[in-house]
Amino acid sequence: MTATPSAPRVEHHREPLGIGEIRPRLSWTVTANGPWRQAGYDLELTRATTGVPAGGGSSGGGPSGAGGRVRTEVVTVSSSDQVLVPWPGEPLASRERATVRVRLHGEDGTTSGWSEPAALEAGLLEPGDWTAVPVGAAWDEDPDSDDRRPSLVRREFTVAGTVVAARLYATAHGLYEAEINGRRVGDDTMSPGWTVYGQHLRYYTYDVTELVRPGANAVGAWLGDGWYRGRLGWNGGFRNLYGSDLSFLAQLELTYADGRVETVATDGSWRAAPSPILRTGNYDGEDYDARAEHAGWSEPGFDDAVWTPVAVRERDPATLRAPTGPPVRCTEEVRPAAVLTTPSGGRVLDFGQNLVGRVRLRVTGPAGSTVTLRTAEVLQDGELYTRPLRDARSADSYTLAGRPDGEEWEPRFTFHGFRYAEVTGWPGDLDAAAAAGDLVARVYHSDLERTGWFECSDPLVNRLHENVVWSMRGNVVDIPTDCPQRDERVGWTGDIQVFGPTASFLYDVSGLLAGWLGDVEREQLPDGTVPWYVPVIPSKQRWTPIRPGAAWGDVATFLPWTLYERYGDAGVVADQFESARRWVDCVDDLAGPDHLWNEGFQLGDWLDPAAPPDDPAGARTDRYLVATAYFAASARRVAWLADVLERVKERDHYTALADAVRDAFAAAYVLPDGRMTSDAQTAYALGLRFELIPDELRAAAGRRLGELVRADGNRIATGFVGTPLVSDALTDAGELATAYDLLLERECPSWLYPVTQGATTVWERWDSLMPDGTVNPGTMTSFNHYALGAVADWLHRVVAGLAPAAPGYRRVRFRPRPGGGLTWARARHRSPYGEVSIEWRIDDGALVVETELPVGTTGVLELPDGISVELVAGRHEHRSVLSEVAV
Known part of the structure; x- marks a missing residue:
C-alpha cells in the first residue's frame, strides 16, 4: 500500500x-x-x-x-x-x-x-524591525471635507550590486498601491483593509526581487481615503474617524549576493504631489483626470523638483501585524449582458449579475471629455434606481487625456455593489464598445479559496444556492459585511453569526474570520459588551450606541465554535475563549438571578416579513424570548469551548449556567401544552434547535411549528434570527415534508420568490422588490445581503446530506433526506483532510448514494430506512429502498 x-x-x-x-x-x-x-x-x-x-x-x-x-x-x-x-x-x-x-x-x-x-x-x-515611518503630503486640505485630493509619494534609490532577494513591507493610513520602476507591486487592492486601526494595522509583504535592477531605481505609492479617513456611516456619516492624513508606510529590504542588506524606508526624504485622482471614497466613487498624470513618476530619473517634501507622521510599530487571511483581489471579469436605453434616453449596461467591484473602461476620445459611470442594483420603470443607495453617490468619472491610441482606466480605491451602470459622455458607439469588451465589470472580494459546491434536480434551488454564493463574494470585501452598495457596508456581527456555517462550507474563511474575531475582542467593552458591528465606527456613537444585543453579540460564542467545528482549529478557541466568556458573563449580569434577559434594547427577529417597513424590529416573536434563548445557547457554547481547552472548572460553571437559563426559558416562554408564549415560527425554531423545550413537550412544539408553517401557506414568517433555524427545527421534529414545502414555495415571502423575480443575489428583505415590480419603500432595502441565505447550510447538511460529525470533518455524517420531489442532489467540500462528497439519486424506487472520504477520516452513512453504515476512506456506493413517505 x-x-x-x-x-x-x-x-x-x-x-x-x-x-x-x-x-x-x-x-x-x-x-x-x-x-x-x-x-x-x-x-x-x-x-x-x-x-x-x-x-x-x-x-x-x-x-x-x-x-x-x-x-x-x-x-x-x-x-x-x-x-x-x-x-x-x-x-x-x-x-x-x-x-x-x-x-x-x-x-x-x-x-x-x-x-x-x-x-x-x-x-x-518585532516592533524594532521597523525603521519606516508614515509619510504623506504636507498640504492636506480641509479635514472636514470628503473631497480632498489624494497624493502620490515617491523616492529614488540606487542598487549597488547583485540583489538576490527584495521584500517590500507596506501599509498605509488610508489605502495604497505601490509601484517600483513603473510596475505595479502585487495584485491586491483596497489594502491594507479595515481593522481596528488604533490597535491593529495590517501590513503586506511582497517579493519584489524581479522589479529592482542594478543602478537607479524608484519606488512610490498611490494613496486613497478608504475606511481610514473617508466617509463612514449612514445619515451623512462621519469623516476622519481614524485620522485626517493619508500616509504610506513601507520598508524595502534588499539582500545582496555578498550578504549585505540595505533598507529603503519611508522617511522625510520622500516627496509628494497631487494625484490625478481628484477624489475617492468607498461610498461615493472615484473621479480621475488623466490630464493631471505624472508620466514616469515611479521610474528613476523622473524630475520631481516641483514635488514637495513629505510630512512625517506617527505610527506605533507595535500595532503593525501580518494578515491571517488573503487580500482583496479581482477574481473575475463580467462583460455586459445587454446595453439598454432607458425611457429618458439614458444608456445603461446590464451585467446580468449583481456583483461587487468596479468597471474598467478602454476609451478613445478628445482631451477633457469625461465619461461618468453611475451604478445601482436595480431598475425601476426602466430607469437606474438609486434610492436604496441612500447617501452613497456610487459613481466614477474619467476625464480623458486625449491619447490617440486610446486610454484604459479603472478606479483604484472604491468598490460598488451593482448590476447596472449608467454611462454618460461616452465618445463613440457604446454598443460596439461593450461588445468589444471595452467596458467590463471586474469582481472584487477577499480572495478566499472556494471549498464547497451544491446542486440538485430543481433549477430554482440551484439558482438560490448560486445567489448565496454571489452574496457571500460581495460581502467579504476584507471584512464580513452586511451589504456592499449603500452608505453602510459595516461588519454587522449578527449577520456573520448566522451565516458562518454556510460561509465555512462555501469558502475557506478560517484565516479571515479568525483575524476578524481578534478585532471583535479588541472592540469589546470592559464589561464584555460586543458591538453590533466590527470595526466600530469610533468616537461619535450618538446614532449607534454600543450596547448588548442578542444574536449580534453572540458572534463571540457562536463563530469560534463554528470555526472549530468546520476546521478543527482549537487555536481559535484558545484565542477567543476569554472574549466568549466575557460576553456570557455580561449577559448573565444583565439577566440577574431569574436568568431571563428581558430588559433593554434588542433587534429581536430582525426583518420578520410581518414587520412594517419603518420598524424592521417589529417581529412576531417576543424579542426577549429571542434574547433569553441566545443567552442559554451562548452559555452552552462557552462550556463546549472550555471542554475543548480542558478547562474543567469553566466547563462545569457554564454548563450549570446554561441549564439554569434553559429551565428559566421553559418556565417563562413554554406553555404546558408545548405551545409558546410567542406562537410564532421563530420562537419554536429557537426553542427546538437550542434544546430549550422540555423533552416531553418537544413533539408537541414541533407539530405546532409545522402547523404554523402550513397555516402561512408555506411562506416564510421568520427574520434574521429564525430563518437559519426553522428548516432544521422542522426536520428534527419529523416535519421534513413541511421543510421542503417551505424551501420550494415561490410566493412572497419565500426563498424562491426573489429567484422568480430574476434575483442573482440574496436580498435583505424578503420583498426588497415588491410583487408589483416596485422597490420596497423601506430605508433599508439592499439586494445583496447574505444573512437570509443561511438556509444553504441546510441544503448542504440535509438535502445533500453532508455534515461534520467531528471537528474539521475528521468524521463525516452522510445523511441524505430526499423530499420535495427532488430526484437527485450532490454536494462536495474540500475539508482540511481533503475532498468529501456525496451524491444521491432516486433510481427505480431505490435510493442510490455515492460517497467519498479522504484518507485520515471516517464516516457514517445514515439512510432514510434507518440503516447506518460505517465508512472508511475511499469511494462507496449504497442502494436502499426508498419509502413513499420519504419522497
Missing part, C-alpha cells in the same frame, strides 16, 4: 509569505491506493534567515539566505494527526525563511516518500 502526502499547508495561508505566526501549525492531505492509515510522520525543516539585523539600518551584515546559515532537522512524531499539527522546531525569527516537507508512516508499517516542500517566510515580527 502506498500513500502520498501533499506539500504541507502553513496555518490557514495560501501564500505563506510575510506571515506573523512564530510557530505556524502545519496540515497536509493524503492520497492512497487503498485503506491506508497514518500512524506517525516525519517533518523535515530546512531553515535560513535573511534580512536586516534587529533595529534595521541602511546596511549591515547578519544571517542571510544568500549564503548565511542553513540547517536541516527532522522531527519524528507518533500521531495520526494531520491537520494543524504543532510547529516542529524553534520559533521563527523575523524575515526567516524555511521549507518544510512531510513523510508519513502507516499503521501497516509502510513509509511514504517525502512530500513536495512548502516554502514559508516570516514577516517583521
Whole structure:
C-alpha cells in the first residue's frame, strides 16, 4: 500500500509569505491506493534567515539566505494527526525563511516518500524591525471635507550590486498601491483593509526581487481615503474617524549576493504631489483626470523638483501585524449582458449579475471629455434606481487625456455593489464598445479559496444556492459585511453569526474570520459588551450606541465554535475563549438571578416579513424570548469551548449556567401544552434547535411549528434570527415534508420568490422588490445581503446530506433526506483532510448514494430506512429502498 502526502499547508495561508505566526501549525492531505492509515510522520525543516539585523539600518551584515546559515532537522512524531499539527522546531525569527516537507508512516508499517516542500517566510515580527515611518503630503486640505485630493509619494534609490532577494513591507493610513520602476507591486487592492486601526494595522509583504535592477531605481505609492479617513456611516456619516492624513508606510529590504542588506524606508526624504485622482471614497466613487498624470513618476530619473517634501507622521510599530487571511483581489471579469436605453434616453449596461467591484473602461476620445459611470442594483420603470443607495453617490468619472491610441482606466480605491451602470459622455458607439469588451465589470472580494459546491434536480434551488454564493463574494470585501452598495457596508456581527456555517462550507474563511474575531475582542467593552458591528465606527456613537444585543453579540460564542467545528482549529478557541466568556458573563449580569434577559434594547427577529417597513424590529416573536434563548445557547457554547481547552472548572460553571437559563426559558416562554408564549415560527425554531423545550413537550412544539408553517401557506414568517433555524427545527421534529414545502414555495415571502423575480443575489428583505415590480419603500432595502441565505447550510447538511460529525470533518455524517420531489442532489467540500462528497439519486424506487472520504477520516452513512453504515476512506456506493413517505 502506498500513500502520498501533499506539500504541507502553513496555518490557514495560501501564500505563506510575510506571515506573523512564530510557530505556524502545519496540515497536509493524503492520497492512497487503498485503506491506508497514518500512524506517525516525519517533518523535515530546512531553515535560513535573511534580512536586516534587529533595529534595521541602511546596511549591515547578519544571517542571510544568500549564503548565511542553513540547517536541516527532522522531527519524528507518533500521531495520526494531520491537520494543524504543532510547529516542529524553534520559533521563527523575523524575515526567516524555511521549507518544510512531510513523510508519513502507516499503521501497516509502510513509509511514504517525502512530500513536495512548502516554502514559508516570516514577516517583521518585532516592533524594532521597523525603521519606516508614515509619510504623506504636507498640504492636506480641509479635514472636514470628503473631497480632498489624494497624493502620490515617491523616492529614488540606487542598487549597488547583485540583489538576490527584495521584500517590500507596506501599509498605509488610508489605502495604497505601490509601484517600483513603473510596475505595479502585487495584485491586491483596497489594502491594507479595515481593522481596528488604533490597535491593529495590517501590513503586506511582497517579493519584489524581479522589479529592482542594478543602478537607479524608484519606488512610490498611490494613496486613497478608504475606511481610514473617508466617509463612514449612514445619515451623512462621519469623516476622519481614524485620522485626517493619508500616509504610506513601507520598508524595502534588499539582500545582496555578498550578504549585505540595505533598507529603503519611508522617511522625510520622500516627496509628494497631487494625484490625478481628484477624489475617492468607498461610498461615493472615484473621479480621475488623466490630464493631471505624472508620466514616469515611479521610474528613476523622473524630475520631481516641483514635488514637495513629505510630512512625517506617527505610527506605533507595535500595532503593525501580518494578515491571517488573503487580500482583496479581482477574481473575475463580467462583460455586459445587454446595453439598454432607458425611457429618458439614458444608456445603461446590464451585467446580468449583481456583483461587487468596479468597471474598467478602454476609451478613445478628445482631451477633457469625461465619461461618468453611475451604478445601482436595480431598475425601476426602466430607469437606474438609486434610492436604496441612500447617501452613497456610487459613481466614477474619467476625464480623458486625449491619447490617440486610446486610454484604459479603472478606479483604484472604491468598490460598488451593482448590476447596472449608467454611462454618460461616452465618445463613440457604446454598443460596439461593450461588445468589444471595452467596458467590463471586474469582481472584487477577499480572495478566499472556494471549498464547497451544491446542486440538485430543481433549477430554482440551484439558482438560490448560486445567489448565496454571489452574496457571500460581495460581502467579504476584507471584512464580513452586511451589504456592499449603500452608505453602510459595516461588519454587522449578527449577520456573520448566522451565516458562518454556510460561509465555512462555501469558502475557506478560517484565516479571515479568525483575524476578524481578534478585532471583535479588541472592540469589546470592559464589561464584555460586543458591538453590533466590527470595526466600530469610533468616537461619535450618538446614532449607534454600543450596547448588548442578542444574536449580534453572540458572534463571540457562536463563530469560534463554528470555526472549530468546520476546521478543527482549537487555536481559535484558545484565542477567543476569554472574549466568549466575557460576553456570557455580561449577559448573565444583565439577566440577574431569574436568568431571563428581558430588559433593554434588542433587534429581536430582525426583518420578520410581518414587520412594517419603518420598524424592521417589529417581529412576531417576543424579542426577549429571542434574547433569553441566545443567552442559554451562548452559555452552552462557552462550556463546549472550555471542554475543548480542558478547562474543567469553566466547563462545569457554564454548563450549570446554561441549564439554569434553559429551565428559566421553559418556565417563562413554554406553555404546558408545548405551545409558546410567542406562537410564532421563530420562537419554536429557537426553542427546538437550542434544546430549550422540555423533552416531553418537544413533539408537541414541533407539530405546532409545522402547523404554523402550513397555516402561512408555506411562506416564510421568520427574520434574521429564525430563518437559519426553522428548516432544521422542522426536520428534527419529523416535519421534513413541511421543510421542503417551505424551501420550494415561490410566493412572497419565500426563498424562491426573489429567484422568480430574476434575483442573482440574496436580498435583505424578503420583498426588497415588491410583487408589483416596485422597490420596497423601506430605508433599508439592499439586494445583496447574505444573512437570509443561511438556509444553504441546510441544503448542504440535509438535502445533500453532508455534515461534520467531528471537528474539521475528521468524521463525516452522510445523511441524505430526499423530499420535495427532488430526484437527485450532490454536494462536495474540500475539508482540511481533503475532498468529501456525496451524491444521491432516486433510481427505480431505490435510493442510490455515492460517497467519498479522504484518507485520515471516517464516516457514517445514515439512510432514510434507518440503516447506518460505517465508512472508511475511499469511494462507496449504497442502494436502499426508498419509502413513499420519504419522497
